[in-house]
Amino acid sequence: MSLLELKGIEARHSAGAVLHNVSLSIEPGEIVTIVGPNGSGKSTLLRIMIGALQPTKGSVTRAPDLRIGYVPQTLHIDPTLPMTVRRFLDLPNRVGAIDAAAALEKAGVAGLGQQQMATLSGGQFQRVLLARAILSRPNLLLLDEATQGLDQPGSASFYRQIDAVRHELGCAVVMVSHELHVVMSASDRVICLNGHICCEGTPDVVTAAPAYRELFGTGTKGALALYRHDHDHDHDHGDHA
Amino acid sequence: MLDDFIIRAVLAAVGTALATGLLGCFVVWRRMAYFGDATAHAAILGVALSLAFSVSIFAGVLAVSLAVALLVFALSGRGVAMDTLLGVVSHGALALGLVAVSLVPGTRLDLDAYLFGDVLLVSVENLAVIWGGAVIVTAVLVRNWAALLTATLSPDLAFAADINPRREQLILTLLLAMVVALSIKVVGALLITALLIVPAAAARGIARTPEGMAALATLIGVLSALGGMALSLRFETPAGPSIVCVAVAFFAISTVGARIRA
Numbered sequence: 001m002s003l004l005e006l007k008g009i010e011a012r013h014s015a016g017a018v019l020h021n022v023s024l025s026i027e028p029g030e031i032v033t034i035v036g037p038n039g040s041g042k043s044t045l046l047r048i049m050i051g052a053l054q055p056t057k058g059s060v061t062r063a064p065d066l067r068i069g070y071v072p073q074t075l076h077i078d079p080t081l082p083m084t085v086r087r088f089l090d091l092p093n094r095v096g097a098i099d100a101a102a103a104l105e106k107a108g109v110a111g112l113g114q115q116q117m118a119t120l121s122g123g124q125f126q127r128v129l130l131a132r133a134i135l136s137r138p139n140l141l142l143l144d145e146a147t148q149g150l151d152q153p154g155s156a157s158f159y160r161q162i163d164a165v166r167h168e169l170g171c172a173v174v175m176v177s178h179e180l181h182v183v184m185s186a187s188d189r190v191i192c193l194n195g196h197i198c199c200e201g202t203p204d205v206v207t208a209a210p211a212y213r214e215l216f217g218t219g220t221k222g223a224l225a226l227y228r229h230d231h232d233h234d235h236d237h238g239d240h241a
Numbered sequence: 242m243l244d245d246f247i248i249r250a251v252l253a254a255v256g257t258a259l260a261t262g263l264l265g266c267f268v269v270w271r272r273m274a275y276f277g278d279a280t281a282h283a284a285i286l287g288v289a290l291s292l293a294f295s296v297s298i299f300a301g302v303l304a305v306s307l308a309v310a311l312l313v314f315a316l317s318g319r320g321v322a323m324d325t326l327l328g329v330v331s332h333g334a335l336a337l338g339l340v341a342v343s344l345v346p347g348t349r350l351d352l353d354a355y356l357f358g359d360v361l362l363v364s365v366e367n368l369a370v371i372w373g374g375a376v377i378v379t380a381v382l383v384r385n386w387a388a389l390l391t392a393t394l395s396p397d398l399a400f401a402a403d404i405n406p407r408r409e410q411l412i413l414t415l416l417l418a419m420v421v422a423l424s425i426k427v428v429g430a431l432l433i434t435a436l437l438i439v440p441a442a443a444a445r446g447i448a449r450t451p452e453g454m455a456a457l458a459t460l461i462g463v464l465s466a467l468g469g470m471a472l473s474l475r476f477e478t479p480a481g482p483s484i485v486c487v488a489v490a491f492f493a494i495s496t497v498g499a500r501i502r503a
Contacts (some may be wrong), residue, residue, distance in 0.1 A: 047397065047400075050397060050400050050401040051400050051401070051403070052396065052397050052400035052401075068401050069401075070397065070398060070401030070402075072395060072397055072398060075394065075395055075398070076395075077394065078270055078271075078272070080269045080270055080441075080442070080445050081270045081393070081394070081451060081454075082445065082448045082449050082450055082451065082453065082454055083394075083450065083451065084449055084450055087450045087451065087452075090387075091387065091390060091391045091394065091398070092387045092388060092390075092391040092398075092399070092402045092404060093387065093402075094387075116449070136402075142401070
């Protein structure tokens with residue numbers, strides 16, 4: 001069965017509907033990218049998925065064995081709150097030293113345990129968030145604009161890390177992004193969101209779709225191709241053969 | 242031993258410090274200082290009502306502090322500008338309390354005792370309430386520690402881990418009202434927030450983890466209580482303000498110390 005199934009979701013702010021008639025389901029092991037311009041309801045949709053928001057209409061069905069690993073867009077840690085990386089990994093559940101070290105290693109930040117969270121660079125911080133998220137052995141990893149504040153090589157390398165993590169854990173991944181050019185080629189499915197689902201399909205189908213072009217234009221095409229080449233080279237997905 | 246009013250006073254001060262140390266950390270981390278003020282100032286209204294209806298001060302203060310805390314809790318997260326709202330509630334409750342106290346017939350009340358505390362008047366029953374309250378506050382915080390900390394860090398992280406941050410906020414709100422009620426005897430309504438914030442702020446400069454900060458804040462709170470009581474007895478200064486002065490001295494030392502090390 002699906003890990004997560006949303007049916008006919010509607011969400012409202014005081015200003016009016018943010019999402020209407022959104023239905024989608026997430027299958028085990030797949031990578032889904034949700035793209036959309038600012039204000040398109042991406043973050044609202046993700047918050048409904050993690051249970052932080054109740055939709056005003058529609059239903060959310062979670063698989064009984066659903067374990068969500070959530071990587072937020074940013075995390076502001078109040079400067080009055082001292083927090084080492086190691087202690088952060090213990091939230092909300094304490095984990096063993098070996099598991100913690102392994103998670104940091106998988107996320108590409110081995111050996112940072114004793115550092116204060118406040119002293120990490122942007123890239124290290126995102127990777128520590130990723131390490132914490134995978135410690136609960138999730139079968140669904142949710143990432144909200146997780147590469148915001150990283151430069152392009154930084155984002156690309158972060159996405160490769162996620163790909164590696166997914167291969168190891170076999171979890172489904174849902175990413176919310178506006179950075180199409182770096183994210184799309186790794187996805188099994190892209191959902192283009194603008195209050196409702198405009199179009200949906202494999203990256204190729206979506207980039208060719210008129211609704212997508214209307215939202216994003218074709219300006220990212222070049223960068224997209226650039227990264228796809230890079231990515232295929234690294235992971236041998238070989239769709240440019 | 243408890244017959245000696247000085248021993249009772251010292252025990253009351255230490256008991257209060259134990260209750261405020263851990264909770265104070267959350268007040269600092271979540272920036273609830275104004276919230277603490279609003280709840281504490283409302284205590285004066287509680288004093289007035291207790292006198293008017295001849296119930297125990299603790300019960301009256303607890304009831305009014307709870308009511309104000311729950312009111313602010315209900316209004317929070319609805320997009321109201323929180324600092325303005327808290328300013329209105331805090332000062333409104335204080336002014337209303339002062340007016341109400343003056344209207345209570347008969348007793349010519351010594352208001353200073355409730356504004357600034359009068360630890361030398363602590364009875365054995367007061368002591369039982371303070372220590373009982375300190376045990377409850379500590380037990381609830383320790384039991385919910387991981388969830389409270391996760392919710393403090395990020396409500397969305399909490400949701401994703403099946404923790405309801407609103408529930409955790411409610412727990413802190415209720416504990417805060419309780420701490421106000423049990424510490425009014427010792428430090429008075431005006432300085433309760435200081436007892437919550439200053440030891441935690443002093444601990445921040447030294448601590449590396451949340452637990453380390455909580456333990457240090459409690460230790461600094463207890464040392465401030467002991468030091469403040471010693472000062473108060475030696476120089477006949479008011480106990481509550483003396484305790485806060487010692488805590489502020491700890492803060493100054495730890496802040497300067499942290500700067501020098503850095």
